[in-house]
Amino acid sequence: MEIRIDNLTKKFGDVVGVEDLTLHIDDGEFVAFLGPSGCGKTTTLLTLAGIYKPTDGLIRFGERVVNTVQPKDRNIGMVFQSYALYPHMTIFQNIAYPLKLKKTPKNVQNERVRQVANVMGIGELLDRRPGQLSGGQQQRVALGRALVKEPDVLLFDEPLSNLDARLRLTMRGEIKHLQKNLGITSIYVTHDQLEAMTMADRIAVMNRGRLQAFDAPDELYDRPKTLFVAGFVGNPPMNFLNVSVSQSNGHFLAEAETIQLPLGADRGEPPARHGGAVVMGIRPEDIQIAADGDVTGEIFVVEPLGREDLIDARVGEHSFILLADTEKQHRAGESVSLKFDMTQAQFFDPQTERSLLWHH
Amino acid sequence: MSESDTKAKPSAAFLQSRRNALRSYLGAYGFMAPAGVLVIIFFLVPVAIVLYLSVTNLASSNFTSDLARMEFIGLKNYETLLNDQFARKIFFNTIFYVLVTLSIFNVSLALVVSLLTTHIDRSAGFVFRALWILPRITSPVVYILIWKRMMAEAPFGILNQFNELLGQPTYNYVSTNPWVFVVVVNGFIGVSFGMIIFTSAIESIPKDLLNASLVDGSSRMQRIRYVILPLIRWPLLFVVTYQTLSLLTSFVEIQLLTDGGPGLYRTEVWSLTAFHRALSNYFGNAQWGYGSAFAVLLVMIGVVLAVIYMRVFRFDELVAEPRVEAL
Ligand SMILES: Nc1ncnc2c1ncn2[C@@H]1O[C@H](COP(=O)(O)OP(=O)(O)O)[C@@H](O)[C@H]1O
Ligand SMILES: [Mg+2]
Numbered sequence: 306m307e308i309r310i311d312n313l314t315k316k317f318g319d320v321v322g323v324e325d326l327t328l329h330i331d332d333g334e335f336v337a338f339l340g341p342s343g344c345g346k347t348t349t350l351l352t353l354a355g356i357y358k359p360t361d362g363l364i365r366f367g368e369r370v371v372n373t374v375q376p377k378d379r380n381i382g383m384v385f386q387s388y389a390l391y392p393h394m395t396i397f398q399n400i401a402y403p404l405k406l407k408k409t410p411k412n413v414q415n416e417r418v419r420q421v422a423n424v425m426g427i428g429e430l431l432d433r434r435p436g437q438l439s440g441g442q443q444q445r446v447a448l449g450r451a452l453v454k455e456p457d458v459l460l461f462d463e464p465l466s467n468l469d470a471r472l473r474l475t476m477r478g479e480i481k482h483l484q485k486n487l488g489i490t491s492i493y494v495t496h497d498q499l500e501a502m503t504m505a506d507r508i509a510v511m512n513r514g515r516l517q518a519f520d521a522p523d524e525l526y527d528r529p530k531t532l533f534v535a536g537f538v539g540n541p542p543m544n545f546l547n548v549s550v551s552q553s554n555g556h557f558l559a560e561a562e563t564i565q566l567p568l569g570a571d572r573g574e575p576p577a578r579h580g581g582a583v584v585m586g587i588r589p590e591d592i593q594i595a596a597d598g599d600v601t602g603e604i605f606v607v608e609p610l611g612r613e614d615l616i617d618a619r620v621g622e623h624s625f626i627l628l629a630d631t632e633k634q635h636r637a638g639e640s641v642s643l644k645f646d647m648t649q650a651q652f653f654d655p656q657t658e659r660s661l662l663w664h665h
Numbered sequence: 666m667s668e669s670d671t672k673a674k675p676s677a678a679f680l681q682s683r684r685n686a687l688r689s690y691l692g693a694y695g696f697m698a699p700a701g702v703l704v705i706i707f708f709l710v711p712v713a714i715v716l717y718l719s720v721t722n723l724a725s726s727n728f729t730s731d732l733a734r735m736e737f738i739g740l741k742n743y744e745t746l747l748n749d750q751f752a753r754k755i756f757f758n759t760i761f762y763v764l765v766t767l768s769i770f771n772v773s774l775a776l777v778v779s780l781l782t783t784h785i786d787r788s789a790g791f792v793f794r795a796l797w798i799l800p801r802i803t804s805p806v807v808y809i810l811i812w813k814r815m816m817a818e819a820p821f822g823i824l825n826q827f828n829e830l831l832g833q834p835t836y837n838y839v840s841t842n843p844w845v846f847v848v849v850v851n852g853f854i855g856v857s858f859g860m861i862i863f864t865s866a867i868e869s870i871p872k873d874l875l876n877a878s879l880v881d882g883s884s885r886m887q888r889i890r891y892v893i894l895p896l897i898r899w900p901l902l903f904v905v906t907y908q909t910l911s912l913l914t915s916f917v918e919i920q921l922l923t924d925g926g927p928g929l930y931r932t933e934v935w936s937l938t939a940f941h942r943a944l945s946n947y948f949g950n951a952q953w954g955y956g957s958a959f960a961v962l963l964v965m966i967g968v969v970l971a972v973i974y975m976r977v978f979r980f981d982e983l984v985a986e987p988r989v990e991a992l
Binding site: 351354355356375376377381382383385386387389391392393402403406407450454460 | 881
């Protein structure tokens with residue numbers, strides 16, 4: 306089912322939930338809504354589900370405008386962060402509930418529930434109640450309940466946030482696998498960028514009720530169009546630095562006080578043309594500690610992450626987050642030379658916060 | 666001091682912890698003491714006195730305030746009561762009054778009001794519920810006067826004035842249909858209790874659960890039936906139990922409205938009889954002993970009902986271990 310959202314606004318009195326959102330989702334696509342808490346992800350999802358009525362704008366499922374269609378007539382399945390299983394019903398009754406409401410014959414209900422339960426690996430739990438299940442099992446039941454009615458659209462609202470890290474990893478894979486197999490158009494709300502990056506075909510990045518970007522994960526990562534997207538996508542986050550970029554006889558140079566970084570023409574030309582102060586962004590993995598570095602600094606903090614060390618290095622007033630091999634055993638206080646891979650540098654207009662490199 | 670002696674002797678730290686435990690134990694009782702004293706003075710002692718009075722023939726004619734000089738007559742009051750030709754009628758009046766008021770108003774209407782006011786705009790719902798609380802917080806005398814004024818005979822009653830305006834015949838509502846008034850007047854007071862309990866129960870159902878039901882394909886009515894009602898089962902049973910007992914013992918409004926009439930015991934209920942016999946006999950002869958027998962039986966009926974409710978509704982399943990453990 307293709308979903309087209311045009312200029313959607315939802316307000317609660319004066320509080321803006323989501324504003325002027327335009328988003329076209331293809332049939333069978335897996336789209337993630339990514340953004341910090343309170344940015345309007347849930348509001349958008351519940352508006353799509355028909356729980357909230359849009360204040361303005363149009364929502365279309367296929368050709369049908371669904372703005373005023375009751376939730377029960379939208380044929381959607383939804384999975385909640387809290388699982389939202391009915392505590393007074395058994396697992397069987399929970400999964401069968403959508404079918405019962407559709408007046409599906411008892412024997413068909415029975416068959417479908419068992420089939421879905423087996424796919425979800427909860428076949429033995431059908432007689433229990435939600436309270437007797439672990440979080441992971443409950444989430445499987447919730448997924449089963451959403452799938453059992455063969456929905457046209459699947460909506461997920463931070464479904465894995467309450468699970469432990471390991472389970473999250475497994476479920477991430479399972480959900481993605483299921484979605485691809487069934488080909489159901491899905492919207493997956495999360496504030497966890499790792500989930501969004503690994504699962505989604507395209508990610509809609511939202512902030513303060515507005516859409517910031519809607520692109521494939523690697524696009525967002527490599528060619529962020531706004532400062533917000535650059536800072537929000539990627540973990541550890543991108544380093545930012547106010548610089549001025551100048552050109553002298555074909556060579557470009559980004560400067561900030563004592564820091565001087567030479568640039569290629571493809572990255573250096575647009576900020577140089579913009580002139581004045583710009584914001585430079587550079588990802589942690591694009592800064593190396595090397596003997597032949599561009600600038601010297603001092604290690605302020607070392608955070609061992611296991612596979613690598615997260616290092617906060619200070620150059621004068623400026624702080625850079627970077628990743629280093631644990632083997633090197635860097636210590637706080639150590640003086641290091643930093644090498645910047647400027648072919649990956651990003652540049653933004655400090656006023657509009659838009660990228661100087663990537664336009665639409 | 667032998668070696669085994671030192672072993673048997675509890676350590677100083679252990680003794681200290683025992684002393685702490687004792688202190689917190691005494692502390693707990695200390696905090697309960699004021700309420701405990703009140704319960705004893707204003708509940709247990711009166712109950713004991715009433716129990717004693719019910720086996721004496723204390724009345725206006727042989728009044729004494731000295732318990733020792735009251736005449737003990739055994740179960741004679743109870744015997745008289747069982748043979749009282751009106752006791753039977755009053756007993757069934759009471760059952761009728763409690764059952765009808767409870768089922769129509771204190772439970773059903775309370776449920777309807779709370780379901781309606783939780784399905785509309787929050788502030789509008791709040792206003793409606795506030796209106797429904799008015800009968801409860803109005804002084805009974807004022808409240809009953811309002812009703813009496815509305816229902817009074819022509820030419821005084823407001824309703825009858827409308828009847829006259831419209832050229833309709835006038836009625837003496839209270840004497841033609843006394844039960845309707847007794848039930849409605851009490852019912853309007855009774856709604857608010859269940860309404861408050863049900864509303865808070867409905868509002869404490871997680872939003873996700875309610876949304877999930879709609880997304881799963883329920884209409885709002887189906888959601889009430891399959892999700893909301895089952896989830897407020899305990900508050901429902903609690904209201905049924907509590908309001909049964911509360912209606913059994915309430916009589917002020919009936920006393921003010923019909924005083925058990927019109928005619929002989931038409932709307933007289935058990936608790937009102939206890940009051941009439943003991944404190945307000947027509948013939949100026951207050952029969953404290955006999956009235957107490959009515960009161961004692963009412964308490965017994967209440968206790969039996971409470972036990973039955975607790976068994977049938979399995980309230981023990983509701984009681985959880987204390988969450989806060991004292992060390
Ligand atoms: N029912 C509501 N009434 C009033 N304000 C709401 C309601 N739901 C959400 N909001 C507000 O709308 C904004 C977006 O909320 P939400 O969509 O829940 O964010 P997210 O899911 O991205 O964390 C927040 O400022 C929130 O306070
Ligand atoms: Mg949310």
